[in-house]
Amino acid sequence: xxxxxxxxxxxxxxxxxxxxxxxxxxxxxxxxxxxxxxxxxxxxxxxxxxxxxxxxxxxxxxxxxxxxxxxxxxxxxxxxxxxxxxxxxxxxxxxxxxxxxxxxxxxxxxxxxxxxxxxxxxxxxxxxxxxxxxxxxxxxxxxxxxxxxxxxxxxxxxxxxxxxxxxxxxxxxxxxxxxxxxxxxxxxxxxxxxxxxxxxxxxxxxxxxxxxxxxxxxxxxxxxxxxxxxxxxxxxxxxxxxxxxxxxxxxxxxxxxxxxxxxxxxxxxxxxxxxxxxxxxxx
Amino acid sequence: xxxxxxxxxxxxxxxxxxxxxxxxxxxxxxxxxxxxxxxxxxxxxxxxxxxxxxxxxxxxxxxxxxxxxxxxxxxxxxxxxxxxxxxxxxxxxxxxxxxxxxxxxxxxxxxxxxxxxxxxxxxxxxxxxxxxxxxxxxxxxxxxxxxxxxxxxxxxxxxxxxxxxxxxxxxxxxxxxxxxxxxxxxxxxxxxxxxxxxxxxxxxxxxxxxxxxxxxxxxxxxxxxxxxxxxxxxxxxxxxxxxxxxxxxxxxxxxxxxxxxxxxxxxxx
Amino acid sequence: xxxxxxxxxxxxxxxxxxxxxxxxxxxxxxxxxxxxxxxxxxxxxxxxxxxxxxxxxxxxxxxxxxxxxxxxxxxxxxxxxxxxxxxxxxxxxxxxxxxxxxxxxxxxxxxxxxxxxxxxxxxxxxxxxxxxxxxxxxxxxxxxxxxxxxxxxxxxxxxxxxxxxxxxxxxxxxxxxxxxxxxxxxxxxxxxxxxxxxxxxxxxxxxxxxxxxxxxxxxxxxxxxxxxxxxxxxxxxxxxxxxxxxxxxxxxxxxxxxxxxxxxxxxxxxxxxxxxxxxxxxxxxxxxxxxxxxxxxxxxxxxxxxxxxxxxxxxxxxxxxxxxxxxxxxxxx
Numbered sequence: 001x002x003x004x005x006x007x008x009x010x011x012x013x014x015x016x017x018x019x020x021x022x023x024x025x026x027x028x029x030x031x032x033x034x035x036x037x038x039x040x041x042x043x044x045x046x047x048x049x050x051x052x053x054x055x056x057x058x059x060x061x062x063x064x065x066x067x068x069x070x071x072x073x074x075x076x077x078x079x080x081x082x083x084x085x086x087x088x089x090x091x092x093x094x095x096x097x098x099x100x101x102x103x104x105x106x107x108x109x110x111x112x113x114x115x116x117x118x119x120x121x122x123x124x125x126x127x128x129x130x131x132x133x134x135x136x137x138x139x140x141x142x143x144x145x146x147x148x149x150x151x152x153x154x155x156x157x158x159x160x161x162x163x164x165x166x167x168x169x170x171x172x173x174x175x176x177x178x179x180x181x182x183x184x185x186x187x188x189x190x191x192x193x194x195x196x197x198x199x200x201x202x203x204x205x206x207x208x209x210x211x212x213x214x215x216x217x218x219x220x221x222x223x224x225x226x227x228x229x230x231x232x233x234x235x236x237x238x239x240x241x242x243x244x245x246x247x248x249x250x251x252x253x254x255x256x257x258x259x260x261x262x263x264x265x266x267x268x269x270x271x272x273x274x275x276x277x278x279x280x281x282x283x
Numbered sequence: 284x285x286x287x288x289x290x291x292x293x294x295x296x297x298x299x300x301x302x303x304x305x306x307x308x309x310x311x312x313x314x315x316x317x318x319x320x321x322x323x324x325x326x327x328x329x330x331x332x333x334x335x336x337x338x339x340x341x342x343x344x345x346x347x348x349x350x351x352x353x354x355x356x357x358x359x360x361x362x363x364x365x366x367x368x369x370x371x372x373x374x375x376x377x378x379x380x381x382x383x384x385x386x387x388x389x390x391x392x393x394x395x396x397x398x399x400x401x402x403x404x405x406x407x408x409x410x411x412x413x414x415x416x417x418x419x420x421x422x423x424x425x426x427x428x429x430x431x432x433x434x435x436x437x438x439x440x441x442x443x444x445x446x447x448x449x450x451x452x453x454x455x456x457x458x459x460x461x462x463x464x465x466x467x468x469x470x471x472x473x474x475x476x477x478x479x480x481x482x483x484x485x486x487x488x489x490x491x492x493x494x495x496x497x498x499x500x501x502x503x504x505x506x507x508x509x510x511x512x513x514x515x516x517x518x519x520x521x522x523x524x525x526x527x528x529x530x531x532x533x534x535x536x537x538x539x540x541x542x543x544x545x546x547x548x549x550x551x552x
Numbered sequence: 553x554x555x556x557x558x559x560x561x562x563x564x565x566x567x568x569x570x571x572x573x574x575x576x577x578x579x580x581x582x583x584x585x586x587x588x589x590x591x592x593x594x595x596x597x598x599x600x601x602x603x604x605x606x607x608x609x610x611x612x613x614x615x616x617x618x619x620x621x622x623x624x625x626x627x628x629x630x631x632x633x634x635x636x637x638x639x640x641x642x643x644x645x646x647x648x649x650x651x652x653x654x655x656x657x658x659x660x661x662x663x664x665x666x667x668x669x670x671x672x673x674x675x676x677x678x679x680x681x682x683x684x685x686x687x688x689x690x691x692x693x694x695x696x697x698x699x700x701x702x703x704x705x706x707x708x709x710x711x712x713x714x715x716x717x718x719x720x721x722x723x724x725x726x727x728x729x730x731x732x733x734x735x736x737x738x739x740x741x742x743x744x745x746x747x748x749x750x751x752x753x754x755x756x757x758x759x760x761x762x763x764x765x766x767x768x769x770x771x772x773x774x775x776x777x778x779x780x781x782x783x784x785x786x787x788x789x790x791x792x793x794x795x796x797x798x799x800x801x802x803x804x805x806x807x808x809x810x811x812x813x814x815x816x817x818x819x820x821x822x823x824x825x826x827x828x829x830x831x832x833x834x835x836x837x838x839x840x841x842x843x844x845x846x847x848x849x850x851x852x853x854x855x856x857x858x859x860x861x862x863x864x865x866x867x868x869x870x871x872x873x874x875x876x877x878x879x880x881x882x883x884x885x
Contacts, residue, residue: 011365017379083303121310184290214489
């Protein structure tokens, strides 16, 4: 293999991500055309999702799965953010060196557990607890949101920890020397210093939570209705796709591509913001 | 509130968060071990799904993940090499680097939808290849990221020494830089393998599932994770037990690979 | 382990794969006949060595899969009308008869104790009755202590022929209710499950719930099921005998590819929600179709026992003969 060929091959591989990204967008956009032309942007605000008897047409709107996705993610972020911050503070500022390592490994293992396991465990062990303490049927928006939170916590905590760790010791020590408490050092030195990384980690986790499928599929209830209370079942874009994509056809499957496109574009935008603005990796 | 009290409160809450996190890990693992081990037996691994075992599912899942690795590793490592060794600090390198970072977090279900359009719809059947490609698409950006990062850790001096000895750039990359970063790159591959072997969403409508033993990638292919998804919501005790056992085996594999990866990084660098 | 060994190992492994065919025949679709097809396929395998892989996903998936020619045959509880069959180039015939029961999870109410009038069934599934102690329900259940708890109805998350047949019955009671494989439910508390399995699992898990499932799932899981008021105004327990009585009212002819919805049959002893389930075949795949009909023919001859044990009703012998003639006429036997 010549040197040039090697360089070209590696260049080709490097551009692959770019082409994949464009390819995914193009394919989803193309297959969504039928639905886009039929419903346009009203799709976003239409509540019905009903196929004709022969499955060739019908009315399809993305409102319910979109709302379900947003609400479950919102619940997850509300719960996950303080806990993840707490864990990061514990690991960087509180814990003794000897405990940091096993705790870090444990938190990272939590991130490695496949999402389907979270779903299964959530359905059989967590949903009954929610039902008993808060009400509802066990499965629903709240249960999905909480388990989603447990899933993104380790991820968010790890990035936050890493960025908090970049705070120079000199800064912290001079604050301590002036009599600051640990909390004041965290609040006035560590947090401002690692602000970008922390915000980035939150946004990145948000992007992850939006696209999470399996855990939510077990827990959200998979029903096309607007939740009236926090424990009510509803559905989300990934769950609708997981359950009904393979059996849909014509206008209905095109509408599913439309939903997939929306999810892809939104999570791409969110993750890009996190990566480009807050977590630039251009060392 | 007194600032010292406030300090205490925050420290206690933070410590509590950490223990809550650990608590969930143990809760999930203990549940899995308790429910999963109840169904562990020799025949679980020698029988196929149709007879109440997971042999074909394990073989199928590993086959797809390994094939995906075979596709993703050369592409991902080469791309990482380009970004770090050839890309210089150009604007384009930085854009590509960030884009592949973004791809790491792309929703896996959307990748499933994309591959369905490309490899299932045109061929008229769910097939193992589609599953392989979906997993490979998930894997490439992760490997690009870790390779890129690991190559960055190799000291500049090593490269300069190589060039000074009369090596071409390609020789230096392959024989010096990549060798120096070997452990890190391999660990990255290992961890990304652990990540994709537990994936379900990209397989649901690409490989789908098969209750019989099959090595035919042009047809519906057995998948451990898809089976867990189906079995777990079955109402009968036998199916649920099988789901728990399968879930236990899957988690054990994933966590084992992760621990090996971490051990290797810690002891070889 | 180096990169190279990982690579060579995986490449070697991939080369070693040969096309080992998993199944001789591939089918997808209705989960309603799932249990009986599973029994038939394993008995057929034991008897002949032929593998039939049937995935009980749901009728909607089955119809789509066969239209796209993704499978060799499809199962559907929703029969297709003649023009749809011509358009999609499909053959159709029934395989077995089953029934839909209303299964519930109410503390203290045992199997067969709950009596549901036609009005009560309608009220529950349209949301007119929101609690178990609604007058419409208690009227026929004087002896039962029904709780003042909200009713959770369990429905299907996927497109389903079971839903089609159940809504067909609802439509007979209340013409406003649209017959559909996946309607928009108006009941106040609704939970969805995937396939008959998912619905059964939800009923087991959720207190004060009620859902519609295929009878064999009730039998296998020991779920309690309600007596339902039939066309003649009598409350009928779901039993194989009451299904057989209902099945007598079905009429099938080869002229319209056996299109028939039994729906809400007449007869004082008939259970009211009985349905046939159908097999769909692609007209152009003559050789494959012969393999499928060989399997079904085997099941018609040897599978009645398994079907009855699981709570299905075998087709009448005369109908089976007529279907065999249909195959011969289409040259797929």
